[in-house]
Amino acid sequence: MPDWDDLKVFLAVARAESLSGAGRGLKCDAATVGRRVARLEEALGAKLFLRSAQGYALTDAGTRLLPHAERAEQALSAAAEELGGAAGALSGQLRIGAPDGCANYLLPQVCAELCDANPGLEIQIVALPRVFNLSKREADMAIAVSPPAAGRLTVQKLTDYHLHLAAHHDYLARHAPIRCRADLRGHRMIGYIPDMIFDKELDYLAETGAETVALASNSVSVQMQAVRAGAGLGIVHDFAIPFAPGVVRVLPADIALRRSFWLIRHADDRRSDRLTRLAEALGQGLRREVARLEAQV
Known part of the structure; x- marks a missing residue:
């Protein structure tokens, strides 16, 4: 045995x-x-x-x-x-895998609330710009920007979120005014490294009409910091803008995207009351935080 x-x-x-x-x-x-x-x-x-x-x-x-x-x-x-006592406070370790935009701008606040409500809970946030392998237990649950097409998984839509073209006031002050899409020609674009886009939902370039990205990173946070530094224009999450003073949306009525976050768990974890309760609390917290931050833009 x-x-x-x-x-x-x-x-x-x-x-x-x-x-x-x-x-x-x-x-x-x-x-x-x-x-x-x-x-x-x-x-x-x-x-x-x-x-x-x-x-x-x-x-x-x-x-x-x-x-x-x-x-x-x-x-x-x-x-x-x-x-x-599953009906009491949640405890133990929880590892959450998430794309770095969600991990940087949303999960810290949401997880802080979870830890405050459940002092015995230990949360690990793994921020990686790729899809997590739950079969290898890289995480207990993962947040993704599109639902997986295969695997023994349970998938739950968490919330929609919005993105817009944005730039820093300093960049806009130094360059020609942007009143329509045609005015974007000649401006420096910030975005993903094309061959490192791990999900089609992250391919934003066509939305701007730009053919190339002059300053690129596989990290949403690096892209936002480049926009904040006045390096150019980029498609950014509305929920990240409150963390970047001076960054404003550009052509918001013309260039607007909507995407979704999905919670992914191993199929066998459906039998775990603890993980189910954690998933519910995580989803509620993310929905509240996205709504709160987007309302500030």
């Missing part, structure tokens, strides 16, 4: 695809992780991983073990929730 601690190590290696990555999550060294994996393989009489220079990949036996280990993990989590 496999030991649960060894199964936990197995899951960590399967998700991190390396001993060192698993060790960081488990707060132990890679050598210890390797010994635990070897012990589990010996107990089961099967090789669970193929080791190579690229990392650790599951064998057929490891692939068959994975869903059983995940069910054991979910059962223990559910038991802890029930014994801890």
